[in-house]
Amino acid sequence: MDDGEREKARIAGVFDRASATYDQLGIEFFGTAAAELVRRTDPRPGESVLELGSGRGASVLPAAEAVGPRGRVVATDLAPGMLAGLRALTADVPWVQVAEGDAEHPPEGPWDVVQAGLVLFFLPDLHGTLDRVRDVLAPAGRLGFTWFGESDDSWQELTRQLRELAPEPAGPDPADEDRGPFSSVATMHDVLSDHGFLDPTTSTIRVQVEFSDADQWWAWIWSAGLRVMVERLEAHGVLDRARAVAAPELERRAIAGTLSWWTDIRCTLAHR
Ligand SMILES: C[S@@+](CC[C@H](N)C(=O)[O-])C[C@H]1O[C@@H](n2cnc3c(N)ncnc32)[C@H](O)[C@@H]1O
Secondary structure, eight states: OOHHHHHHHHHHHHHHHHTTTTTOSSOOSHHHHHHHHHHHHOOOTTOEEEEESOTTTTTHHHHHHHHOTTSEEEEEESOHHHHHHHHHHTTTOTTEEEEEOOTTSOOOOOEEEEEEESOGGGOTTHHHHHHHHHHHEEEEEEEEEEEEEEEOGGGHHHHHHHHHTSSSOOSSOTTTOOOGGGGOHHHHHHHHHHTTOEEEEEEEEEEEEEOSSHHHHHHHHHHSTTHHHHHHHHHTTOHHHHHHHHHHHHHHHHHHTOOEEEEEEEEEEEEO
């Protein structure tokens, strides 16, 4: 297994373990991002849609509704727990097929629409993936994907303190990281043009997440990408310490009414 395959397996493992609570905490976030994605890809009755990194189907279900029974949606992910959850949710929608699959290797098309919600930034080989996605799109087919823009940096100090509790660095500080193609809308559009996509456009929506209390904040951290950090704290036996470190800040925010977090979600659409 090379480094890229190992990295994909690591990410899939995190989301597999998160899948029991992912997008099931009563917090409106993934659905909002997915609604923007499907608004922009605009699947029409009878069309074929391929969903990469489907998770529990935040954008699969609205796409399935849009294409209807004459259409077809194939949803792929590498995390078995996500796929099991999505199979249960789509059991009575026969035009949705749920299958294990690596977003870097999309199945043969031609697809009218390829959607990828909050997943492309996890892929070790984005450039190869874009070439392969372009090749499986139908002529004039649409690629739509969401990714992160600006976000609430008022949590940085707490996350820095939590990261410091585990002896080994978890990797580069996200604040310093070169985000490559994801650095800006302009860099992303250039990358898409380099890979033969036409007319890239990006919309941005700001999504704010409100937490009911400190427990729900912790549940949220365990339920999605930041799970990487808490699993590491757990592996180092410092989870109780982390809870104690976070408690005053969470309590302060609860009293001040700022137990919330926001991020900009960018939604990019391009054509073959
Ligand atoms: C942040 S979640 C987004 C899920 C869903 N699209 C949504 O909007 O709720 C990222 C998903 O991508 C999946 N994933 C990560 N790397 C993948 C890969 N190489 N191939 C397929 N799925 C992948 C994870 O298992 C996880 O379900």
